Structure formats: structure tokens, C-alpha cells
Amino acid sequence: MELILKAYDLKLKHTFTISRKSIDVQPCVIVTLRDGKFAGFGEASSNPYYNITVPMMIADLEKIRSIIESSGTETPEVFWTKIFPYLKDNLFALCALDNAYNDLYARKKGKKLYELWGYTTEKNPLTDYTIGIAPIEKMVAKMEELPWPIYKIKLGTQEDIAIVKALRQHSNAIFRIDANCGWGIDETIRNSIELKKLGVEFLEQPLKADDWDGHKKVFKHSALPIIADESCIKEEDVAKCFQHFHGVNIKLAKCGGITPGRRMIQEAKHLGLRTMAGCMTESTVGISAIAHILPELDYVDMDGPLLLSEDIASGVTMEFGKISYAEGNGTGVHLF
Known part of the structure; x- marks a missing residue:
């Protein structure tokens, strides 16, 4: 099995702003695993919040190139367990590698990933489309540029309620709110009451990730469901979110x-938590992997390619929130 690593700079259509940063270009690494006539693809983006860079991911994967390239016959679960000790401090690199291996494994079996797992896709949720923080007129223009059934609105400003009121005047779509740790406890509870009146479905990660006492209070008093994101990173975090959040956003x-x-996802379901998967700013490579777990999700945010001025691959497609799978096996991805 051959390991191929390539860095890309994904250019965005518009400056993308959340409560803690703005970006115009998103660096990422694409992992390709090639075995004879088959190839699998995985992706991970750099992320300053988690101190992850593309050179760091490439360096960590290069360190274990011989271990990776001597593999190829194991199931994805066995392969992940074997590789985890080497990449436990760089889960982004592990994600790109794991997704590529899953893709390759399914292609060699002649199945799409969701078929390999025995999933059916009739009840797949629709994806939302994210509106980053900007002056209200620009946020309205972004909505009008791409009419969509569900919008995820980034907040964390001094005029959050005014923003949502203004956007509501231009759309009857479902609104979801993501404050990216930008609110306080009482602010979240107050906002939840007003936002419920404005047709908001849920709030995502309003408080700082480690404010567990605050999460508990908001969980008890919010007028809207609260979904964990920055508070739910690794597998052991799912159980911690029980009775602190109503659901978890799992980012691969x-x-x-x-x-x-x-x-x-299975642990969250066992605990009665709502299940969601989210994306970073990613190309169709990373998004196509998320698409195959859709049958297990209540909500999904996989709009990454819609934010790009130019994609680097083909795979799943999205139209008015609905995801259509590529014809090929595995994730169906092909690099341009």
C-alpha cells in the first residue's frame, strides 16, 4: 500500500468569520492510499484553535510511513487501533488517514461505505448552509445568493438578536445558531428565549468548552436544545456531555x-443524545466521508464545498440541502 500526501490551499468565496477568527484561505492535507488499481482518499484541515497545521500533519504521517505502507489487509477498525498510539496527539492527521483507509477498504470490497455498514439512506437528514458573521446586509446577501432550507448562523457579537431578526425577515428557512463559545451563561438563557420566538431549532456550543457547570445550568434552563461541539472532541467526551447537552456534534x-x-454516534444514541456531524472548512474529499454516516444522524452540517471558490475533487453533491452520493464505491471521491 502506497501513502501519498499533498497539501492544498482551499480558497473561499467570501471571508468566513466566526466569533474567534476570520479566514479567506483554508490549508488542508489530502491523504491518498493506493493499493494496485484501488485508491482511497481522506482529508484534514489545519486548525489554529486545536494547534494543528498542515506541516505538522504531514510530518507526523511521514514518521510512520513504513507502518502505514506495510498495512492494507486489516479491517479499518484493526488498522485504526494499530495506528492510534502513533497519532494520538494529532487526531486530525489520524482522521485523514482513517478516512482514506475506510474509502480504500470499501472500494476493494466493491461497495459504497454506507452499504458496507448496512445502512439505508431513505431518511438522511438535509445539510444546513452556514452564514458567517458579517455586517447584516452581507449576511442577507449570502442567504439570497444560495436559497437553502436550513441555515446555520454564526453569532457571538454585540447584536446577535438583531442579526437573527433581520435575517428572519428574508427567509422562512430553519435557523440553527452557532456561537462558537462566544456567550455567557445568562446571555445564553436569555437569547434562547428570544431565538425560539424567531424559529431557531437549536443552539450549538454557546459557552466555552470547559465550563461544565455553566453547561449544566444552560441545559436545565435553555428554551432551546443545546448541541455540544468544542466540548465534544474525543470518544470519552460523549459520556461527559450527558445531562449537560441535548446532543453532540461529532467532527471526524x-x-x-x-x-x-x-x-x-452509537454511544450518543445509547445515552439518548441527539446526533449531529459537522465539518471544518473542507473540500468534497472530507465531506464525502461524512455523507456515509448520514443514516445515523439527526442533523448534519456538511456545507464545506459550498463555501469554496474552487473545489479539488468530485464526490457527493448537494442541492437545496439534499445530499446525492457519487456513483463510485467507497466514498466515491476522485481528485481533479
């Missing part, structure tokens, strides 16, 4: 790939 890059991500 943060947890180490689709293999542990599927385990996290």
Missing part, C-alpha cells in the same frame, strides 16, 4: 476519523 477531524466517529 477532531475525533480521529470515521472509525471512532461511528463509535461516538
Whole structure:
């Protein structure tokens, strides 16, 4: 099995702003695993919040090149367990590798990933489309540029309620709010009451990740469901979120790939938590992996390619929230 690593700079259509940063370009690494006529693909983006860079991911994967390239016959679960000790401090790199291995494994079996797992896709949730923080007129323009059934609105400003009121005047779509740790406890509870009146479905990660006492209070008093994101990174975090959140947003890059991500989904379901998967700013490579766990999810945020001015691959496609799978096996991804 051959390991191929390539860095890309994904250019965005618009400056993308959340409560703690703004970006115009998103660096990422694409992992390709080639075995004869078959190839599998995985992706991970750099992320300053988690201190992850593309050179760091490439360096950590290069250190274990011989171990990776001597593999190829194991199941994805066995492969992940073997590799985890070497990449336990860089789960983003592990994600790109794990997703590529899952893709390759399914292609060699002649199946799409969701078929390999025995999933059916009739009840797949629709993906939302994210509106980053900007002046209200620009946020409205972004909504009008791409009419969509569900919008995920980034907040964490001094005029959050005014923003949502203004956007509501231009759309009857479902709104979801992501404050990216930008609110306080009482602010969240107050905002939840007002936002419920404005047709908001849920709030994502309003408080700082480690404010567990605050999460508990918000969980008890919020008028809207609260979904964990920055508070739910690895597998052991799912149980911690029980009775602190109503659901968890599982991001494959943060947890180490689709293999542990599927385990996290099952743990969340066991605890009665709502299940969501989210994306970083990613190309169709990373998004196509997320698409195959859709049958297990209540909500999904996989709009990464829609934010790009130019994609680097083909795979799943999205139209008015609905995801259509590529024809090929595995994730169906092909690099341009």
C-alpha cells in the first residue's frame, strides 16, 4: 500500500468569520492510499484553535510511513487501533488517514461505505448552509445568493438578536445558531428565549468548552436544545456531555476519523443524545466521508464545498440541502 500526501490551499468565496477568527484561505492535507488499481482518499484541515497545521500533519504521517505502507489487509477498525498510539496527539492527521483507509477498504470490497455498514439512506437528514458573521446586509446577501432550507448562523457579537431578526425577515428557512463559545451563561438563557420566538431549532456550543457547570445550568434552563461541539472532541467526551447537552456534534477531524466517529454516534444514541456531524472548512474529499454516516444522524452540517471558490475533487453533491452520493464505491471521491 502506497501513502501519498499533498497539501492544498482551499480558497473561499467570501471571508468566513466566526466569533474567534476570520479566514479567506483554508490549508488542508489530502491523504491518498493506493493499493494496485484501488485508491482511497481522506482529508484534514489545519486548525489554529486545536494547534494543528498542515506541516505538522504531514510530518507526523511521514514518521510512520513504513507502518502505514506495510498495512492494507486489516479491517479499518484493526488498522485504526494499530495506528492510534502513533497519532494520538494529532487526531486530525489520524482522521485523514482513517478516512482514506475506510474509502480504500470499501472500494476493494466493491461497495459504497454506507452499504458496507448496512445502512439505508431513505431518511438522511438535509445539510444546513452556514452564514458567517458579517455586517447584516452581507449576511442577507449570502442567504439570497444560495436559497437553502436550513441555515446555520454564526453569532457571538454585540447584536446577535438583531442579526437573527433581520435575517428572519428574508427567509422562512430553519435557523440553527452557532456561537462558537462566544456567550455567557445568562446571555445564553436569555437569547434562547428570544431565538425560539424567531424559529431557531437549536443552539450549538454557546459557552466555552470547559465550563461544565455553566453547561449544566444552560441545559436545565435553555428554551432551546443545546448541541455540544468544542466540548465534544474525543470518544470519552460523549459520556461527559450527558445531562449537560441535548446532543453532540461529532467532527471526524477532531475525533480521529470515521472509525471512532461511528463509535461516538452509537454511544450518543445509547445515552439518548441527539446526533449531529459537522465539518471544518473542507473540500468534497472530507465531506464525502461524512455523507456515509448520514443514516445515523439527526442533523448534519456538511456545507464545506459550498463555501469554496474552487473545489479539488468530485464526490457527493448537494442541492437545496439534499445530499446525492457519487456513483463510485467507497466514498466515491476522485481528485481533479
